[in-house]
Amino acid sequence: MEIALIIEKVILISVVLGVSLLTAMYTTLAERKIAGFLQDRHGPNRAGPFGLLQPLADGVKLFTKEEIIPGEANRFLFVLGPSLAMLMACVGTAVIPWGEELQIGDRTVSLQIADVNIGILYIFGVVALGVYGIMIGGWASNNKYSLLSAIRAASQNISYEISMGLSLIALLMMTGTLSLGEIVEQQRGINWNIWYQPLGFIIFLTCSFAETNRNPFDLVECETELVGGYHTEYSSMKLGFFLFAEYINIFVASAVMSTLYFGGYNFPGMDALAQAGVSQNWITLIGVGALLAKILFFIFFFIWVRWTVPRFRYDQLMRLGWNILIPLAIANIMVTGVVIWLTGR
């Protein structure tokens, strides 16, 4: 019994890890392709059909390039930085419910690696640790520009994590639980949280952009001011890890947003399907597909915004975070509280 559970979890972990790595890999291609399309050009299209082998070619290039560790750098921390960034990006997927239960033989397999009852707190913890990778990387390089960039990353992440947390509190007041599995269960069918928390969602979305260091909040990497950013001194796959971690973070952020606000694996008409006698396994699989579709849309959205909106200035970034988003999030909590009090829900 216990062995079966371990095997089940190991398989699930491998699949989820594999899917997130693959998605991140092809997000790098999608980014370049969509950038091309938005600018009336093709993007990479030479490696394989439609350029589909481009991520592999990039990988081979990054692995075979010369590795340089600057003489004055702290070697241990220098290697630790990208590893930590990558690790923290990968472990975030553990608490996301990928689907309902699958019935295999007489075993019920839950498609969530760890249904901990503090799921959201776990994600927040992991996201907060993710900035350590960047911080350590910037510090260990022994380069003033990298250090400046790392400081920016830290202050930006701290500032936006506050409003992110506050925007979520309104959601938690509604759902009454921290478990991601339960939050998704409550959004069955099309009873999604986005209908009740539109403002909270916009704040959460904005903060996700800042937390994943994406445009318009990618002040962490800035060629005009900081040479490159926290990864200026990095080369080959260590640089690749930093960039790749960013794409995994986008994947995780998209998954979290779909789970919290867009019903996760729920899709319209799932109860009708169940009544029509479709087996539970098929509904679960369609649900997994629905969640993946939502995630892919958000990944597309991240890229779409990157190639539309220009980068903020740093003081504008800070003003938006502290003077606008935090008061808005608090107001949202108040309004939610009043509505709950009035309707008694």
Added chain:
Amino acid sequence: MEKLENISLTGRKKVLEKKPMNFMERIYLPSIVQGLAITFKHLFRKKATVQYPEQKREFSANFRGIHSLKRDEEGKERCTACGLCALSCPAEAITMIADERKAGEEHLYREEKYASVYEINMLRCIFCGFCEEACPKQAIYLDGDIAPADVDRKNFIYGKDKLLEPLLK
């Protein structure tokens, strides 16, 4: 008298002013959505790219490419090695050695003098077209392709083997 700022002699002058933003402008989201709509439209536009090695854009009529040494209607070389092209060349890219036509070579060269060696250094050539203009015999034209790439400097010295028009049968 009219104020100077308001006079527009061309009728196209526009006075710009920096008004404080109103509420809708200050929350930015409408403009961001507008921007997103604009970029989204571009997803489906026709691509401006020319897929170079497979697709080539046509050159304009006055494009100056690689030189070619011309032959006349009977297939004789037009060049008489007068050296005016080399003289007019601002980059000193052209060199040649003149030779005298032997008996029995009348079908090869049009006049008694011809260039036994004719070289253009494509690394020096600036494709100005002065050689073309200077030539009194209409023997040289810049009507070829773009100069191709190479990794060896020696290969950029084009002799008669590369420049001379092939004989048309």
